Amino acid sequence: MMKKFFDLFSHNLLKKLIALVAAFFMWVFVMNDQDPPINGSYTVPLTISNAPYELMPICAEKTVLVEARAPRSNFVKYDANAFRAYANLEGLSEGDYQITPRVIMPQGFELVEITPSIVNVKLDPLIERQMPIEILTTGSVAEDTTVKEIVQSMDMVTVVGPKSFVDRAVRVYGTVNLSGNASSFELQIPMRTVDDKENPIPFVRVVPSVITVSVDIESGIKKRIVPVVPELTAPEGWELTNITVEPAQVEISGAETAVNSIFTLKTVPFTVQTGQRLFKSTLKLTVPEGVKTEHEEVTVSAEVIRRPIVREKTEN
Numbered sequence: 001m002m003k004k005f006f007d008l009f010s011h012n013l014l015k016k017l018i019a020l021v022a023a024f025f026m027w028v029f030v031m032n033d034q035d036p037p038i039n040g041s042y043t044v045p046l047t048i049s050n051a052p053y054e055l056m057p058i059c060a061e062k063t064v065l066v067e068a069r070a071p072r073s074n075f076v077k078y079d080a081n082a083f084r085a086y087a088n089l090e091g092l093s094e095g096d097y098q099i100t101p102r103v104i105m106p107q108g109f110e111l112v113e114i115t116p117s118i119v120n121v122k123l124d125p126l127i128e129r130q131m132p133i134e135i136l137t138t139g140s141v142a143e144d145t146t147v148k149e150i151v152q153s154m155d156m157v158t159v160v161g162p163k164s165f166v167d168r169a170v171r172v173y174g175t176v177n178l179s180g181n182a183s184s185f186e187l188q189i190p191m192r193t194v195d196d197k198e199n200p201i202p203f204v205r206v207v208p209s210v211i212t213v214s215v216d217i218e219s220g221i222k223k224r225i226v227p228v229v230p231e232l233t234a235p236e237g238w239e240l241t242n243i244t245v246e247p248a249q250v251e252i253s254g255a256e257t258a259v260n261s262i263f264t265l266k267t268v269p270f271t272v273q274t275g276q277r278l279f280k281s282t283l284k285l286t287v288p289e290g291v292k293t294e295h296e297e298v299t300v301s302a303e304v305i306r307r308p309i310v311r312e313k314t315e316n
Contacts, residue, residue: 039112041067042080046101046119050090055123056162057089058203064101065115074108082106087119097121124162131159131172133191135213139179145219146255147178147290153212157191161204168195172206176213186214222256225249230283230300231269238274240302247298254291262288272304279304 046064051057064085083106087099098118103111135152152174159169174189191206228245245267252259267283280301287293 035071035073038072039069040075044083044085047086049086049088056126058122061119067112068109069112070109078106094123127163129159129166130156134173136175138177141178142182145182145217148218148255149216151214158207165203169193170196184217218255222259223253224259225251228298229264229266231267233271239307243302245298250293250295252291252293258290
């Protein structure tokens with residue numbers, strides 16, 4: 001039996017080998033012709049791996065472009081989800097690094113190029129910082145109403161993030177829209193963190209991210225005319241006379257409880273310099289919160305004279 005099989009295999013062996021080789025090359029030719037290797041590219045999300053627990057990785061690159069070579073059918077079979085690109089930060093400490101991304105591809109793909117080939121990664125310590133909250137308002141309440149008080153559920157929040165970004169924070173604020181409101185209301189407002197140029201700061205978060213604000217609105221606006229009192233002083237040895245204010249009285253308006261407690265409006269304190277006989281200047285008014293007036297400034301005039309020297313009489 002074995003002899004017959006061996007004779008069958010060895011009969012015309014050379015021809016059989018030639019036919020086998022020819023069939024192989026024909027298969028390769030057909031495959032290359034029908035499913036040739038081509039180049040293609042995928043945009044793949046870049047992930048950060050093995051970052052130290054106490055440090056935050058900061059990388060501007062969010063994706064990389066992976067160019068690969070494979071049979072045409074592979075590009076039909078796989079999409080970008082089959083690829084993984086990552087930057088390995090294992091063993092690194094605080095500082096700036098240039099990392100070469102690594103790519104994991106499905107079987108049958110050959111990596112041609114990855115763009116960018118180097119990504120910049122910063123490892124920054126995570127810190128917390130307590131900051132006060134500012135409440136800003138936009139719009140105006142309904143006619144014949146006024147805001148009596150705005151109460152916030154907390155005065156301080158915690159800003160959390162990489163040290164280099166948290167250090168840039170100069171202000172945390174929330175905004176309350178008053179437009180058209182005629183009665184008291186309560187709402188939750190998100191907290192925002194900005195730098196000294198009023199730009200939002202990335203990579204940081206505010207804890208808590210929202211706070212509750214209560215707005216107490218009073219109906220009825222009271223108006224009242226009050227005199228203006230200039231807060232002027234003169235250096236030692238000098239005195240001010242004939243002090244006048246223009247206008248001498250101003251109209252104020254606001255909630256009744258606020259207006260009833262105001263009997264005069266004072267200017268900001270100002271010290272008149274010596275060397276001038278006549279003083280005339282525009283000074284701002286000190287207007288209490290919740291009260292409005294059409295005049296934010298007044299003109300103050302005065303005469304500057306030397307204070308008389310009083311000598312005691314002596315007996316002969």
